[in-house]
Amino acid sequence: MLTDLTIHELGARFRSGDATPTLAAREYLERITALDPKVKAYLTVTAEAALSQAAAADARFKSGKPLGPLDGVPVGVKDVFCTRGVRTTCGSKILEGFVPPYDATVVSRLVRAGAVVLGKLNMDEFAMGSSTENSAYFTTRNPWDLSRVPGGSSGGSAAAVAADLAAAALGTDTGGSIRQPAAFCGNVGLKPTYGRVSRFGLVAFASSLDQVGPFAKDALDAALMLQAIAGHDPMDSTSAAIAVPDYAAELGRGVQGLRVGIPAEYFIEGLDAEVEAAVRTAIETLKGLGAKTESVSLPHTEYGLAAYYLIAPAECSSNLARYDGVKYGLRVPGARDLIDMYSRTRGAGFGAEVKRRVMLGTYALSAGYYDAYYGKA
Amino acid sequence: MTEPKITMAEVDHVARLARLALADDEKERMRRELDGILSYIDKLRALDTEGVPPTSHAVPMTNVMREDEPSPSLPQAEMLANAPDRSGEFFRVPRIIEE
Numbered sequence: 001m002l003t004d005l006t007i008h009e010l011g012a013r014f015r016s017g018d019a020t021p022t023l024a025a026r027e028y029l030e031r032i033t034a035l036d037p038k039v040k041a042y043l044t045v046t047a048e049a050a051l052s053q054a055a056a057a058d059a060r061f062k063s064g065k066p067l068g069p070l071d072g073v074p075v076g077v078k079d080v081f082c083t084r085g086v087r088t089t090c091g092s093k094i095l096e097g098f099v100p101p102y103d104a105t106v107v108s109r110l111v112r113a114g115a116v117v118l119g120k121l122n123m124d125e126f127a128m129g130s131s132t133e134n135s136a137y138f139t140t141r142n143p144w145d146l147s148r149v150p151g152g153s154s155g156g157s158a159a160a161v162a163a164d165l166a167a168a169a170l171g172t173d174t175g176g177s178i179r180q181p182a183a184f185c186g187n188v189g190l191k192p193t194y195g196r197v198s199r200f201g202l203v204a205f206a207s208s209l210d211q212v213g214p215f216a217k218d219a220l221d222a223a224l225m226l227q228a229i230a231g232h233d234p235m236d237s238t239s240a241a242i243a244v245p246d247y248a249a250e251l252g253r254g255v256q257g258l259r260v261g262i263p264a265e266y267f268i269e270g271l272d273a274e275v276e277a278a279v280r281t282a283i284e285t286l287k288g289l290g291a292k293t294e295s296v297s298l299p300h301t302e303y304g305l306a307a308y309y310l311i312a313p314a315e316c317s318s319n320l321a322r323y324d325g326v327k328y329g330l331r332v333p334g335a336r337d338l339i340d341m342y343s344r345t346r347g348a349g350f351g352a353e354v355k356r357r358v359m360l361g362t363y364a365l366s367a368g369y370y371d372a373y374y375g376k377a
Numbered sequence: 378m379t380e381p382k383i384t385m386a387e388v389d390h391v392a393r394l395a396r397l398a399l400a401d402d403e404k405e406r407m408r409r410e411l412d413g414i415l416s417y418i419d420k421l422r423a424l425d426t427e428g429v430p431p432t433s434h435a436v437p438m439t440n441v442m443r444e445d446e447p448s449p450s451l452p453q454a455e456m457l458a459n460a461p462d463r464s465g466e467f468f469r470v471p472r473i474i475e476e
Binding site for chain 2: 098193208240303310331338340343344346348355360377
């Protein structure tokens with residue numbers, strides 16, 4: 001089955017002529033039809049567009065001119081990225097019916113690299129949550145055990161890659177939203193350094209933290225995905241104008257001689273014994289491969305979550321002010337006046353977690369509390 | 378019983394600032410939840426941040442300038458296509474000013 005393969009394995013089949021992008025896209029779409037009613041990773045499947053992108057890739061391979069390692073590779077993207085002509089919900093009722101007039105830079109870069117976009121993946125509403133239970137549409141299941149959550153907020157992306165419903169996927173990470181679901185679903189998730197990847201067309205949650213990254217079946221695939229999306233974008237002034245290295249070439253060099261810091265503060269009461277055992281095993285594995293490990297101290301770790309609880313909601317309360325029932329999405333009718341329309345629309349359109357964070361952020365930024373809360377954090 | 382971190386009146390005030398209509402039962406739940414979160418956040422007070430300059434980004438950010446050159450924008454019709462209500466080339470909204 002082509003759906004079992006990594007990106008680099010799939011690319012080899014395409015180049016040798018043993019398989020075609022159309023065949024791969026068909027297999028993935030059939031698997032989505034068969035399995036996604038159980039996993040519920042996709043909010044929107046774009047079968048027709050995917051098949052036409054795949055046909056174009058077929059032609060490139062046939063003429064011996066593929067675009068690169070992602071050409072013809074079926075991928076999914078979190079529903080937080082704008083996709084031209086394809087509804088984009090962010091897992092929220094307030095964006096129901098929103099059809100963006102342009103593609104996010106990361107989406108257009110994937111498409112330009114030849115990737116075939118299968119559809120939009122489920123998420124916690126506006127990326128606020130750790131399980132996809134905050135999606136206004138449905139909860140995604142963990143493919144390893146359907147009674148469990150896949151993590152979040154990029155839970156649809158993690159579940160899709162784990163269940164072979166996409167060869168790879170894009171997600172976003174503000175406070176763990178790539179790293180945690182990748183861990184829950186057992187795939188490779190990478191949160192790049194802030195500024196590495198453009199956020200133009202990414203629906204903003206907390207702008208000083210949001211970053212885009214890949215979910216993949218192995219490290220090489222993650223490198224290939226990052227290669228395609230990384231780099232400066234004139235449309236995002238926070239994207240760094242720093243050259244992008246050849247990530248795939250950096251792989252396979254081993255860890256011999258690397259010094260790895262192990263923060264003492266990460267091993268505290270409340271840490272699950274099974275998780276701790278897995279982390280300790282990973283440390284031993286690194287040592288066995290020649291890395292040196294050293295105990296280090298990050299003394300402010302204890303305050304990280306409290307600071308995050310202020311910074312992320314403060315930025316979210318500002319970013320989400322745009323959902324006012326005027327330019328796109330939901331509008332609740334029957335309002336007395338403009339302010340009443342804003343309030344009713346936002347009250348009906350946002351879920352409980354989003355409202356909580358908007359309230360907390362507004363409070364922390366409001367007169368009299370700014371210095372004590374936001375300034376302090 | 379310790380003093381609540383946030384009162385119902387403050388919840389009303391903040392909801393008004395946030396343009397968020399909350400039902401009565403939602404307000405009480407919100408007050409309790411915010412109270413819990415604010416109590417947790419209080420642990421930051423234990424940390425001496427005197428003399429630590431405020432940080433707004435984890436990496437250095439500088440203003441980005443470019444030449445002021447015109448370039449095509451998205452067509453007006455496409456930008457209006459998602460509007461819940463419009464009139465010609467305008468977004469239409471409910472009344473703003475009292476009669």
